[in-house]
Amino acid sequence: MPATDSPLPYTDTKPVGAADFYAAVNATFRFIEKQSGIAGLRRYWTELGTKYYAPVTRRWREGGLPAVADHWRAFFAAEPEADVEVTHDASEVVVAVRTCPAIRYLREHGREIVPCFCQHCHFVSAAMGAGAGIDVRISGGNGTCTQRFAKAGCFPEPQRLEDIATAS
Amino acid sequence: MIGCYDFCGHYEWTFQWLHELGGHELVRRYWDEAIHLDSQQHASALITSKGFAGMDEYWGHTLGEEGGVWEVTQREDAFRIDMHHCPSKGFLIRNDLKQYPDYCDHCLGWIGPLMKKAGFVVNHEHNHCGQCWWEIKRTDDPAPASAPGALSGEADVRLHDDWKTAETHLDTYERATDPDDKLPAPAGAH
Numbered sequence: 001m002p003a004t005d006s007p008l009p010y011t012d013t014k015p016v017g018a019a020d021f022y023a024a025v026n027a028t029f030r031f032i033e034k035q036s037g038i039a040g041l042r043r044y045w046t047e048l049g050t051k052y053y054a055p056v057t058r059r060w061r062e063g064g065l066p067a068v069a070d071h072w073r074a075f076f077a078a079e080p081e082a083d084v085e086v087t088h089d090a091s092e093v094v095v096a097v098r099t100c101p102a103i104r105y106l107r108e109h110g111r112e113i114v115p116c117f118c119q120h121c122h123f124v125s126a127a128m129g130a131g132a133g134i135d136v137r138i139s140g141g142n143g144t145c146t147q148r149f150a151k152a153g154c155f156p157e158p159q160r161l162e163d164i165a166t167a168s
Numbered sequence: 169m170i171g172c173y174d175f176c177g178h179y180e181w182t183f184q185w186l187h188e189l190g191g192h193e194l195v196r197r198y199w200d201e202a203i204h205l206d207s208q209q210h211a212s213a214l215i216t217s218k219g220f221a222g223m224d225e226y227w228g229h230t231l232g233e234e235g236g237v238w239e240v241t242q243r244e245d246a247f248r249i250d251m252h253h254c255p256s257k258g259f260l261i262r263n264d265l266k267q268y269p270d271y272c273d274h275c276l277g278w279i280g281p282l283m284k285k286a287g288f289v290v291n292h293e294h295n296h297c298g299q300c301w302w303e304i305k306r307t308d309d310p311a312p313a314s315a316p317g318a319l320s321g322e323a324d325v326r327l328h329d330d331w332k333t334a335e336t337h338l339d340t341y342e343r344a345t346d347p348d349d350k351l352p353a354p355a356g357a358h
Contacts (some may be wrong), residue, residue, distance in 0.1 A: 010174040010263045014235040014255075017173035024207040025170055028182060031202035036189070044185060048170070052181040078173035102169070109210075121169045 006069035008078070009055030019080040022102040029114045038116060045120050049127025060132035068134060068149045069093045080105070091154065095147040103143040103167060117167035118142060122159055125149075141165035176259040183274065184267035196347060199277025208278060216286040220247040223322070225305065239323035245311070247304045250325040254298040261298060272296060272339065276347040284345035291343065295336040299325050305343075313342070 033041040035078030050057075059067050069088040076084040083099035108111045125136040125147065133152045140146055142165040146165045148155075170178060186194050211230075214222035224242055227249060231238055234315065237253035260271060272294040283290055287306060291313035294300035301324070303313045316326040325331055332338065340351045 008174070010177050010259075010265070012173060012235075012259055013262075016236075017171060017175060018230070018233040019176035020230060020233060021172035023181075024175065024179065024203060025172070027202040027206035028198075030206060031198055033184075034190075035194070044182075047185065048178060048181065052178050075169070075171060075173070079169075079171050100169075102172075114197060126171060 007059070007067070007074040009053070009059065011024050012078075016078055016080045019101070019105045021033050022105045023109065023111055026111060026114055026117060029117060029120065033114065033116070041116070042119070042123050043124035046127045049124040050131070051129045053124070054131075056128045057131040060129065060134050061164065065090075065093050065134075065149065065151070068129075072147075076101075091150060093149040095144045095149070097147065098139075100141075100143050100145065105142075106166045108133055113167045115168070118145065119161060121145070121147060122161070122164060126159070137163075139163045174259070174263075176256045177263060177265050179274075180260055180265060180271050181267050183271070187268065196277060199274055199347065200281050203274070203278035204281050208282070212282050212285070215282060215288075219286070219288075220304075225246045239320060241320040241323065243319065245305065245309060246314070246319065247302075248314075248320050249300075249302040250320050250323045251298075251300045251302075252325055252328070254300065257296075257298040270296070272300065272337070273347045273350075275300075276341060276349070278345060280345040280347055280349070289343040289345060290341060292341040293326075293338050293340055295331060297330070297336050299328070299331055301325050 029041060029073050032044050036043070056071060057079050060070065063070070069086050072084070072093070073086045076082040076086070079101040081104060082100065082101040085096045085098070087094050087096070102152055103113065103117070122136065122138045129136055129149065134149055137148045137155050137159055138145055145165075183195055211226045216222070218225065220242055222242060224247065227240065233256040236251060236255040239250045239252070241248040241250070257271060260266065276290065276292065276337050279338045280290060283304060288304050289307050291303040291305070292300065303319070305311065317324045337353070341349050342351060
């Protein structure tokens, strides 16, 4: 059964995940986009966030922004060679991604990165947050980005997808 | 972000998502096109160019990184893996995750087409509890898989107490290169 003392809903016996899996994540996005178009890929991301990550939504709903911050600290600690700082105050959690572990790996291994790769962070996190009263806004991408989380309605503007960089 | 720490969880979830979208054929295509031909292109390059040595190089790296417990037995005419604790299935069991009917089928789903292309066939069984064995031979070698213990000795997972219990059921493949080559379950098996 999942460990109950971890901020993460699913846990492993090893402290850090296997980086080769980033290639499979990238390939999965490419396959679904080819099969179902960008709308189908966004639907996949949204349903993944809503259904597979439903335990995250529950924790965020119960724990609010501190739970959001705890989640991302634990999450990026388990991602190989991530360089990420998570800060939070009463109104916002800021996840400053200095080195995205997925983009780093895919580049180092010469993989063709799906151009819309970085959009998945928005669609998955927005879906996880929707049931918890948490909104997300992302700017940057392609290896370095800023992800901000706040209570629903606190951001004055909706997410602009043009604020998320094309990956290469 | 979708991470790699829980990859096996969302990978398994994705099988069912695809199955609901396009049925079994779409899942098969995913394993072949996205995993075999795209994600695991490095495995394909190693095995098609180096044969058994490439298998040793590929699985030595990947299973070590994933954290499994396994034994490799390499002979001139066969490459064998006895998987005692599959890190991938183990993750699902520990986290009580099951959306797709048989997660273990994905291995033949991408390895099968790769082996066919590289000139090999696969003898394989999995018990759905994180143990399996693979015995890979050249396509032109008509010899069947080895008897329990004959090739890998005490490492042979079939000799271990937890291989076949009242709770386990085995899926078996002989000289396979396709996930649908699974042999029918014996009469009376559950």
